[in-house]
Amino acid sequence: MKKIVNEILKEEVYYEKLENGLDVYFMPKPGFTKKYAILATNYGSNELEFIPIGEDKKTRVNEGIAHFLEHKMFEQPDGGNAFDKFSKWGASANAFTNFTMTAYLFSATENFYDSLEHLIDYVQTPYFTDENVEKEKGIIEQEIKMYNDDPDWNVYFNCLKALYVNYPVRVDIAGSVESINKITKEELYKCYNTFYNPGNMALFVVGDLDADKVMEVAKKVNHYDVEKLSSEIQRFYPEEPKEVNEKEVVAQFPISMPMFNIAFKDDKVGITGKELLRKEIVTEILIDMIIKRGSKLFEDLYMKGLINDNFGGGFSSQVDYGFTIIGGDSKDPREVKKVILEHIDQYKKDGLNKDEFDRVKKKKIGNFLKYFDSVNFIANSFLSYNFKDINLLDYLDEIKAVNFEEVEERLKAHLKEEYCVISIVEPSK
Template identity: 85%
Template sequence: MEKIVNDILKEEIYYEKLENGLDVYFMPKHGFTKKYAILATNYGSNELEFIPIGEDKKIRVNEGIAHFLEHKMFEQPDGGNAFDKFSKWGASANAFTNFTMTAYLFSATENFYESLEHLIDYVQTPYFTDENVEKEKGIIEQEIKMYNDDPDWNVYFNCLKALYVNYPVRVDIAGTVESIYKITKEELYTCYNTFYNPGNMMLFVVGDLEEEKVMEVAKKVNHYDVAKLSDKIEKFYPEEPEHVNQKEIVAKFPVSMPSFNIAFKDNKVGIKGTELLRKEIITEILIDMIFKKGSLLFEDLYMKGLINDNFGGGFSSQVDYGFTIIGGESKDPRAVKNTILEYIQKYKDEGLSKDEFERVKKKKIGSFLKYFDSVNFIANNFISYKFKEINLLDYLDVLKEVTFDEVVERLNSHLKEEYCVISIVEPSEK
């Protein structure tokens, strides 16, 4: 096992690549009652075009298939459900699919090694039949319709549709009712056999545990009858232009107050590793300086009655795409957008505050250190970053290196009116 140590954080991680290609990481957290494990594949809803392992021709699969596959993984050949054993051992299990990753996880205070063995076991046991695939379509259809009726979900995805012309992040993670009804068991097995290859996956375990025992369990459970992944899976994405798709999308829902998402498209893409991490941290500092509670912009909007405490912003940072998004509720969302653009121009003309930069930077250092009290945060973020070739333990070092000039440059290059869109949900007529 390789041992990765960070002296500043006073944390260590044990790492081993198993013979089948699976990357296994373990972080000991002595004195912690809660233990946590996450097994993830570098595969999300954006992966619609790829060359299946063992083949030489590119295929395109139906939208929503990664999410569909996640649903089906819990069904076992014996007719049982993977959740049943977790419940028996007192573990809390879950799973999620996002744009870039699918993950299966659990937390427990006892019977941890039994639960860990079960986690690795069931994710290696796909069981798709014509009957159970058809049955699942009705369940996912109801889920899609539920989200279609959710104003918060719509204001967010309409914002992505406004930002992106071609890139699949503009497509709902669950797909559409039409697309999921085209999914077959054969298509599910094709995606599973390609992306659930252990060479495309990662296991992270954290808690008061023994590293030898963790590795012993990880090596013990191995059903994979697949070739070791010798190279990265070939994935294809449509070319995305720099310009936004449309400047504004408005939808009507039975809400009492309009809600909005204002976003800025990031065109500095195609980077990974430390360079990507640095861009993320620079942008996060910039967003905190301009948009967070206590900023001049926040106070101005709040005093004018244009926003409430729900107002806030963040940055989504991925290898091939990224965006800054600001959301909230307002009686006049367009006035909020205009005020934001005015403040951005003001900061470009008059400059940002260096003192504010130092304050935000120190606050981020403190917040990051505090996050290491959460085993969930450590595991989920470590894997998410690792798929982008970033080591979570490097975050603090990069954060400390970020300069004021870099934040100023990011303000000028990223927050531009031409890359800005707004999505609004307005009250429907009674």
């Protein structure tokens, strides 16, 4: 095992790459009652075109298949459900799929090693039949229809569709009713065998546990033929222009107050590691300075009666795409957008406030340190960053190194009216 240490955080992580290619990380947390494990694959809903392992031709799969696959992983060959054993041992288990990652996780206060072995085992045991795939389609179809009726979900995804012309982040993570009904067990196995390759996965464990025992359990279960896993996964994404797809999207729902998402498309993409982390931190500081409670923009919008306490925003940072998104409720969303752009222009002319930068930066450092009391935050964030070639333990050093000039430069480079869109959900007429 290697040991990664951050002296400032007073945290350490043990790391080992197993023979099958799986990266295993363990962070000891002496005195913590809760223990947590997450096993994730570098595979999300954006992965629609790739060359399957063992093949030589590019294939395109149906939208929503990564989420569909996550659902099916809990069904076991013996007819049982993977959740059953977790419940028996008093562990709380879950899973999620986002644009770039699929993860399986649990937390427990007892019987942790049994639960960890089970987690690794069931994720290595796919069981897809024509019958259980057809049955799942009905379940996911209902989930899709539920989200289609959710105004929050629609205002967000309509915003992404406005931002992006081709990139698959504009596609709903669960796919559509039409796309999921085309999924077959053969297609599921093709995606599983390619992306649930341990060389494309990582395990993170955190808690008051023994490092050697964690590694022993991680090595105990291996259903893979290592010889078949040596290939690098070739992924393909459509070319995405710098320009946005459309400036405004409007939908109607039975709500009392209009909702909005205003977004800025990021054109500084294709970077990884510390450079990507630095861009994320700089942008987050910038957005906090401009829109958070106490800023001139917030006070202006609030005093004009254009926003309420639901107003907020943040930056989504990935290797191949990124965007700042600001959302809330308003009687006049277009006026909110107008005021935001006016304030941004004014900041570009007059400059940002250095004292405000120092305050936001200190607050961000404090919040980050506080998050290290949460085993969920540590594990989920570590793996999410890990797939972008970023070490979470470098985060604090990067925050401290960010300077005021970088934030001012990012303001001018990123928050441009030409890359700005608005999605509105208004009350049904």
